[in-house]
Amino acid sequence: MTSESTLFSNRWLPALLVAPFMLLIVLFFYVPIFQAFYWSFFLEQPFGGGSMFVGLDNFARVLSDREFWQAGWRTILFMVTGSSLAVLVPLILAVAADRKIRLSLPARNVLVWPKGVAGASIGVVFAFVFNPFVGILAPLNQAFPGIWAPGIDGTDAFITLIAAHVWGGIPFNFVILLAGLQSIPRTMHQAAAMDGAGPWRRIFDVQLPLIMPQLFLTLVLEFTESVTSAFALIDTITHGGPGGATTLLVYKIYKDGFSGYDLSGASTQTAILMVFVILLTAAQFVFLGRRINYER
């Protein structure tokens, strides 16, 4: 093993190499976050010119707002269902692709492609795919009129959103999980097979336990990402509707801040959301992370 000091002779060089990226993070992450926390204690006029310190008034206002809690519950519902499916579906695909079955090689390639598609583009495509008149469910609507109506029925809109989210999450999670599966030594499979374990048994007793680090990674990333990455999908597919049924917190913040000019309220919600995500990730590490064995 090489020690770090032999990699770089000059101790300032590494810092210099990281500097541009750090600058971007500071400019586009820490400064806005600081601003959000700062504004959450002020009542800010949209065009500037007057801002008034209001203490915890903004927090009191946001926390007593029914819409905030509803958007919060929707965010959690989306996070739990969306993220679980966004890991489960790639897991099934990865287990299948890992086996030496026909088409597993081309599948490994094809399944990665959606990674190159931006969230907003996925949204536009899914808006068409799930269109009640021309989409794939149109025949269903012809047989039972009105059964699929994402423009009217909030549940249908939510399902559309989750489907788009899961589809968009396949490539990354698939690659990670497949890499995990492929790194399991063949001898393990062979040994298990010699002991009489069938394919199913091997999945549950050999493969899944051995890819726990990868599963944990994808879950943590999915949970934290689903809170914010839903934005592009909502903005292109449902615009938060119908009747606010797909207004997740991240979209509500955008709406409040940019179309409601409620900079203070939006900042307060940003601060709350941020703390929530940090706590969530910490909890995952505390309760799940410790149980995972990284040694093979």
Add this chain to the structure above:
Amino acid sequence: MKISILAAAAALMAGACSAQAANIEFWYGNTGPVESAIKAQCDAFNAAQPQHKVTCVGQGSYEVSMQKAIAAFRAKNHPVLIQFFDAGTLDLMLSNAVVPVQEILPDVKWDNYIAGARAYYETSGGKLFAQPYNASTLLFYTNRTELEKAGITQTPTTWEEVINAARKLKAAGHACPFVTDGDTWRVLEQFSARHGLPIASRHNGYDGLDAEYVFNTTFAAKHLQNLVDWRKEGLVKLNADTKAGNYTAAFNAGECAMMEGSSGSYAASTKAFDGKYQLSVNMAPMYKGYDRHNTLVGGASIYVMKGHDQAQVDGAKAFLDFLRKPEQQMAFTAATGYVPVTNDVLEAINNSGDAKAAKYATAAIGIESMNQPPTADSRGIRLGFYVQFREIFMEETQKAYGGQQTMQVSLDNAKKRGDELLRRFEQTYKGVKLP
């Protein structure tokens, strides 16, 4: 040495800037045929005089334009002229970011503007804050060809007749008799104004920032409940019920036979109908027993933003003067369907010998509609954070259309959430008096 060179360069730059300072920027939000018409006006202005040059920047929508303007103003990087829509009127009046046009251009004969347009944008002292630009109002569009097929020869003028016609259309097998998007401007604001109903107390906020919403207690609540019932009956369709996915697109494609829509979409409809259907536009329908009052001026107007030097302001003035010219307004009306709102332009249209032409159809009807007898509640809407209220209203009423709750519950919720916005606005601009 270096410093002196820098200083000289800076001085040169400053000199260069002031020499061509008549380069001004104008931000607008429209798209489609309207955007083409705006661009044509910008080009015409630049060609007509050598002194000033306007750069017109499309922002994609009114909302986005406003968002960017807020960010730009905070960064002191804002344009001198900006188009804003009706809902943002009070937000801008109190923003301290704009100068009333009447203050900058005191010599213009502003009383040339029809009373309905002035009332929406003027201060309590009668000073116009913004120059009305693409003014529109709500009109009733019918597809004559489809109506006649169903045996309806008279264009309906009341809601009762509209619904009768809708029933006939449905009986004749028409899938979409009447279409709307349930937009706040169409189903609440314009409805309340022409029926003489208030949306909020204190005359829709004209008398003070302490107004409260009252629309959930007026006849508008009954109308909105009717819309829910009519939709269940298959007479009224919303955006999501149409194949086209959008009410104007559905009407233009011939999918829907009647719609309530802005005069600003007239050009698109005539173009789509050309050779296929006959189009007719009339004043929006009334309920029987209600006297007709004026509809509100919608669309958008142009504001002059603070913080620019004299040369830029001069350029802005020249551009505003140019846009007010009758021939410019006539060309804009003919190209878009937006309504000219000055008396001299109406006269010019009447004298042009073209007054009955289809391209001016919305001008005559639109003005007639906006010139109906006004009430204290049909002047306009002077409520804070109103852009967001429009969205809250849509969100809550969609729940009623979707069957999640009754319309009355939706309206009561919208009122409650709207009042919270008003109180926050009042607190944000504490101690500020309405201009």
